[in-house]
Amino acid sequence: MKELVCIVCPKGCRLHVDEENGFAVTGNSCPRGAEYGKNEIQNPTRVLTSTVRITGGAYPRCPVKTDRAVPKAKLMDIMKELNGVTLSSPVEIGQVVLRDAAGTGAGVVVTKAL
Amino acid sequence: MYDLIVIGGGPAGLAAANSAWQKGLRSILIVERDKEAGGILNQCIHNGFGLHRFKEELTGPEYAARFIDMLKETGVELMLDTMVLEITAGRQVHVISAKDGYQVLSAKSIVLCMGCRERTRGAIGIPGDRPAGVFTAGSAQRYLNLEGYMVGKRVVILGSGDIGLIMARRMTLEGAKVLACVELMPYSGGLMRNIVQCLNDWDIPLYLSHTITDIRAENGRVSHVTVHKLDENRQPIPGTNLEFDCDTVLLSVGLIPENELTRAAGIQMDPRTNGAVVYENMETSVPGIFACGNVVHVHDLVDYVSAESERAGAAAAEFVLKGQREGEALELKNGADVGYTVPQKIRAQAVEKAADVFFRVRRVFKNSVIEISDGEKVLASFRREHMAPGEMEHILLPRKILDQARGGQITVSAKEA
Ligand SMILES: Cc1cc2nc3c(=O)[nH]c(=O)nc-3n(C[C@H](O)[C@H](O)[C@H](O)COP(=O)(O)OP(=O)(O)OC[C@H]3O[C@@H](n4cnc5c(N)ncnc54)[C@H](O)[C@@H]3O)c2cc1C
Numbered sequence A: 001m002k003e004l005v006c007i008v009c010p011k012g013c014r015l016h017v018d019e020e021n022g023f024a025v026t027g028n029s030c031p032r033g034a035e036y037g038k039n040e041i042q043n044p045t046r047v048l049t050s051t052v053r054i055t056g057g058a059y060p061r062c063p064v065k066t067d068r069a070v071p072k073a074k075l076m077d078i079m080k081e082l083n084g085v086t087l088s089s090p091v092e093i094g095q096v097v098l099r100d101a102a103g104t105g106a107g108v109v110v111t112k113a114l
Numbered sequence B: 001m002y003d004l005i006v007i008g009g010g011p012a013g014l015a016a017a018n019s020a021w022q023k024g025l026r027s028i029l030i031v032e033r034d035k036e037a038g039g040i041l042n043q044c045i046h047n048g049f050g051l052h053r054f055k056e057e058l059t060g061p062e063y064a065a066r067f068i069d070m071l072k073e074t075g076v077e078l079m080l081d082t083m084v085l086e087i088t089a090g091r092q093v094h095v096i097s098a099k100d101g102y103q104v105l106s107a108k109s110i111v112l113c114m115g116c117r118e119r120t121r122g123a124i125g126i127p128g129d130r131p132a133g134v135f136t137a138g139s140a141q142r143y144l145n146l147e148g149y150m151v152g153k154r155v156v157i158l159g160s161g162d163i164g165l166i167m168a169r170r171m172t173l174e175g176a177k178v179l180a181c182v183e184l185m186p187y188s189g190g191l192m193r194n195i196v197q198c199l200n201d202w203d204i205p206l207y208l209s210h211t212i213t214d215i216r217a218e219n220g221r222v223s224h225v226t227v228h229k230l231d232e233n234r235q236p237i238p239g240t241n242l243e244f245d246c247d248t249v250l251l252s253v254g255l256i257p258e259n260e261l262t263r264a265a266g267i268q269m270d271p272r273t274n275g276a277v278v279y280e281n282m283e284t285s286v287p288g289i290f291a292c293g294n295v296v297h298v299h300d301l302v303d304y305v306s307a308e309s310e311r312a313g314a315a316a317a318e319f320v321l322k323g324q325r326e327g328e329a330l331e332l333k334n335g336a337d338v339g340y341t342v343p344q345k346i347r348a349q350a351v352e353k354a355a356d357v358f359f360r361v362r363r364v365f366k367n368s369v370i371e372i373s374d375g376e377k378v379l380a381s382f383r384r385e386h387m388a389p390g391e392m393e394h395i396l397l398p399r400k401i402l403d404q405a406r407g408g409q410i411t412v413s414a415k416e417a
């Protein structure tokens, strides 16, 4: 039995994951917690949020995120790829700035219209 | 004359204005001092917003955009780059902007949504030099996420509030080395999820019951920080010192509701929350002036800010269209291990089904109960598996229970089950 805190939402439920029983999860308040508990023990993933350069906008940085959770070990590789991106205003929420980030299959998208 | 003027265009102001419009008010103005609406959400580029509200995990700017888009469907006016200087109990709003100069606007109702500001080094009195390199975590966040400036390379964070935790991860991702997060209390002030994904994920140590006892400088910039473990009276224990070689200290030592306008208008304040005393509908002691969001009490979840602010906006509409709420108010008191409650007063007669009550506990609880009593009799109890000071608690008090309270008061307390 492994104890961990669900971080899918800020509620932070305390989960128990039973590795001997097909990674059965208890303590979750919603199904997302069960899924998180199973994955966190086997293959931890995170959504990455950061910023990239933008020219001609109200600010010099534009916030972005990966469109899905990516393996924790790949976060720094994606950061490196994002260093090479410069957008030019206007951009819309959801606009793709990077495809298949660091070979994870995930895209990186804009999170603010600028 | 406006039906409603909303002061502050953060998530609280946006939700209040939108809900007042839905309830039938047609001349609504939001006054915001920044160049865009959205408040603190604009710099909170991380995700974790809106899971309760939209059933998906949004970043701060995305959450703000949802509400800004909703507002575009209404006739609510948004006045940007305009600072509110004063409000009066007679509901006059004094504003100033570079474009239109000084103006005095009048309103039938006002909702205060000014949010919070961060405690600074002065407010907590850290000893040592006063060099460059000491920032509040929120200003570092603004520099980095909006302006694109890194504030340092080797960082020690004082305080384990959410902003500090979020910045620990953010600075790490951008290539800084975060050496430690130092917390005075024996527990963290931030959300558990932030401890996990901002500190543990990056092997950043969290020192509980520790504090910074000295900051030293070389050439006017932070160069060293000394940290001590504290005894139960929060006094540094000699010989427990840790030395860090760093160029930056980030302070994440709490937020203070921004209430200069509120105080100057003669609105009754609550020293426990540093916000206005409010009734069940978020009305302050001055009729027709309401308050919601971080200006009333510090929220950790924006979803609750939006919900609370919708109640405030709806109440402002009720005030304008139907008049002042009547009835005797029950006084909410905090019992054992409860730090404050919002609202502080409930007019039971005006409550339709149930009243929302928010509060924070003073220490960490495992299996526990929240007890509601009128001083003599226990009227209701709510079970909780876990409670912590860093996590705001919420209960719904049904009208039936409010009507049973004798002696004009209700006490909320927390204890082990
Ligand atoms: C760093 C950080 C991380 C957070 N992380 C999360 C999270 O992961 N998930 C989550 O759900 N919540 C999170 N929150 C909480 C959430 O963002 C806040 O509770 C919410 O933004 C509060 O909304 P508000 O409208 O009350 O205040 P604010 O967002 O602060 O807005 C107040 C607005 O009022 C304006 N204003 C103030 N005074 C005046 C004046 N005199 N004249 C004109 N305008 C004025 C300000 O410019 C500002 O725009 C976080 C908060 C912070 C600070």
Ligand code: SF4
Pocket (backbone or CB within 6 Å): A006, A007, A008, A009, A010, A011, A012, A013, A027, A028, A029, A030, A031, A032, A033, A034
């Ligand atoms: S189990 Fe569900 S409610 Fe609990 S923290 Fe996880 S996502 Fe949130």
